[in-house]
Amino acid sequence: xxxxxxxxxxxxxxxxxxxxxxxxxxxxxxxxxxxxxxxxxxxxxxxxxxxxxxxxxxxxxxxxxxxxxxxxxxxxxxxxxxxxxxxxxxxxxxxxxxxxxxxxxxxxxxxxxxxxxxxxxxxxxxxxxxxxxxxxxxxxxxxxxxxxxxxxxxxxxxxxxxxxxxxxxxxxxxxxxxxxxxxxxxxxxxxxxxxxxxxxxxxxxxxxxxxxxxxxxxxxxxxxxxxxxxxxxxxxxxxxxxxxxxxxxx
Numbered sequence: 001x002x003x004x005x006x007x008x009x010x011x012x013x014x015x016x017x018x019x020x021x022x023x024x025x026x027x028x029x030x031x032x033x034x035x036x037x038x039x040x041x042x043x044x045x046x047x048x049x050x051x052x053x054x055x056x057x058x059x060x061x062x063x064x065x066x067x068x069x070x071x072x073x074x075x076x077x078x079x080x081x082x083x084x085x086x087x088x089x090x091x092x093x094x095x096x097x098x099x100x101x102x103x104x105x106x107x108x109x110x111x112x113x114x115x116x117x118x119x120x121x122x123x124x125x126x127x128x129x130x131x132x133x134x135x136x137x138x139x140x141x142x143x144x145x146x147x148x149x150x151x152x153x154x155x156x157x158x159x160x161x162x163x164x165x166x167x168x169x170x171x172x173x174x175x176x177x178x179x180x181x182x183x184x185x186x187x188x189x190x191x192x193x194x195x196x197x198x199x200x201x202x203x204x205x206x207x208x209x210x211x212x213x214x215x216x217x218x219x220x221x222x223x224x225x226x227x228x229x230x231x232x233x234x235x236x237x238x239x240x241x242x243x244x245x246x247x248x249x250x
Contacts, residue, residue, distance in 0.1 A: 001021070001022055001203065002022045002023070002026070004199065005020050005021065005022055005023050005199075006023070008199070009023060015027070019199055019200045021200060021203070
């Protein structure tokens with residue numbers, strides 16, 4: 001999209017007359033204009049800049065972003081699916097082993113473990129506690145026996161996780177993000193579709209259509225999740241999936 005705007009950009013005309021979307025935002029960032037600003041436009045000092053009008057604000061924000069991502073998000077990659085699991089992720093074959101991993105990492109790993117616990121535990125909670133994301137304050141007779149020192153301890157189960165439980169969790173985990181993507185697609189394209197400018201309308205319409213298809217997928221998988229929970233939608237038989245015979249990571 002940015003390359004499209006650059007290819008059609010006319011320097012002699014204002015940006016607002018050309019229907020540009022990304023280039024005006026890149027221009028307001030000013031990252032590639034600092035040298036020209038310092039040489040020709042009164043220096044780098046800007047009274048509207050964060051941190052008192054100099055580079056301190058940019059450096060501080062950059063450090064916060066890099067450090068927070070390094071401490072929380074990036075280390076979680078080391079606790080993700082392994083090679084055999086990732087190769088079959090499309091069939092949701094990673095669910096059973098992955099939820100065991102997330103339930104036992106707990107808070108022992110600091111921020112990384114906490115983030116992984118928050119991301120992984122809804123899988124086990126959907127299966128054993130109902131379709132809810134408020135798993136941290138749920139108290140129920142069917143859940144308390146599973147609680148361990150670091151959250152849900154699935155090793156306390158007397159029976160192995162059944163295929164219908166995997167299907168229910170997989171359908172629920174699929175329909176929820178599709179609904180979120182649909183809502184974001186609508187919010188991001190509504191304003192851009194108001195003013196008629198040919199490239200803008202094309203981009204906004206394509207975004208809206210993709211968001212609509214996500215919404216259809218959201219309804220489809222939500223219906224399958226409810227059907228699997230009710231017991232009359234058996235889905236695909238997963239008794240012979242390779243992941244069921246793999247050794248648990250923990």
